[in-house]
Amino acid sequence: MAIHKTEAFVLRTYSLAEADKICVFLTKDSGKVRGVAHGAKKMKSRFGSSLEPLTEVALTFYHKEGRDLISISTCEILHSYFRSAARDVQTAAAFSYMSEMLFEFMPDRESNERVYRLVSAALQAIEIEADLDSVLRYFETWLLRLAGFFPDSSECAVCGKPSESGETIFLTMDGSPRCLECSGGRGMILSPALRQVIEHITNSHPTALKSEPLRAAQAAQLSEINYQLIRHSLERDLRSRALLKQLVER
Structure with missing residues (x-):
């Protein structure tokens, strides 16, 4: 299972089960990828506000060959444009x-x-x-x-x-x-x-x-x-x- 680290923009998210989200990113190195953010819907999620649309993040993920979805390990904000979006x-x-x-x-x-x-x-x-x-x-x-x-x-x-x-x-x-x-x-x-x-x-x-x-x-x-x-x-x-x-x- 390969580990990847890249910069990325969040494009959109979808609900998955009770606590998880499917996220779509535009990454700098791997293009558009989709992955599961486990626990992203929980009140004290480790992802915090990093999954807001068009937030630029430092993304670490695992990808197993043959699978469409990546598994998101970390997603840390590099630049948030939330204030602009909320203008x-x-x-x-x-x-x-x-x-x-x-x-x-x-x-x-x-x-x-x-x-x-x-x-x-x-x-x-x-x-x-x-x-x-x-x-x-x-x-x-x-x-x-x-x-x-x-x-x-x-x-x-x-x-x-x-x-x-x-x-x-x-x-x-x-x-x-x-x-x-x-x-x-x-x-x-x-x-x-x-x-x-x-x-x-x-x-x-x-x-x-x-x-x-x-x-x-x-x-x-x-x-x-x-x-x-x-x-x-x-x-x-x-x-x-x-x-x-x-x-x-x-």
């Missing part, structure tokens, strides 16, 4: 949305340190109170990109014509980019201004969004494009997104 209901909903996206997009036991760094960077930005909507657009865009679902708009997928910097690109529902001639002007619109926003996102740290948030109209456009790509990739809606959208539109 208001919209931020709490954003945490749920990010957790659900990671849960759905990340395959089991496939390490992806770039995604791990993305989560850390996005949470840092939320912690310093960068514009929440801008941070979520940053997170969506990068997660889609790292998962291989964000379009490369540098050329038309049909005719192969390179895209000019001032050219509008049209995206199909699966994110395939088309020039005006090949698209017939149909599809999701990537305007030159929005393409610049995306380029800025891919070349900056999300903490910069505190002083330079996205414009509301551009954030809304990017939100719709990103979510169409998310829906197409997963072939379903995310439950947490509906609540988040309701809160934003209040």
Whole structure:
């Protein structure tokens, strides 16, 4: 039985029997793993508040070959974002949305340190109170990109014509980019201004969004494009997104 030690973010937990929980982690070294935290539901649990969503922890676990679930030995808090999540209901909903996206997009036991760094960077930005909507657009865009679902708009997928910097690109529902001639002007619109926003996102740290948030109209456009790509990739809606959208539109 191998012993593993790694840093991890808690994605979600489920009740198991009277005293235990099944926990899902995004680990730095082993990707997404699921395990049993024995006694986690007890009043004086040794896990304390370490299993709150998107808490960064130092995780020690045992894994027996052939078993899906790991056995969690220790789970110690490295960085708690509880104060950020408890700031208001919209931020709490954003945490749920990010957790659900990671849960759905990340395959089991496939390490992806770039995604791990993305989560850390996005949470840092939320912690310093960068514009929440801008941070979520940053997170969506990068997660889609790292998962291989964000379009490369540098050329038309049909005719192969390179895209000019001032050219509008049209995206199909699966994110395939088309020039005006090949698209017939149909599809999701990537305007030159929005393409610049995306380029800025891919070349900056999300903490910069505190002083330079996205414009509301551009954030809304990017939100719709990103979510169409998310829906197409997963072939379903995310439950947490509906609540988040309701809160934003209040």
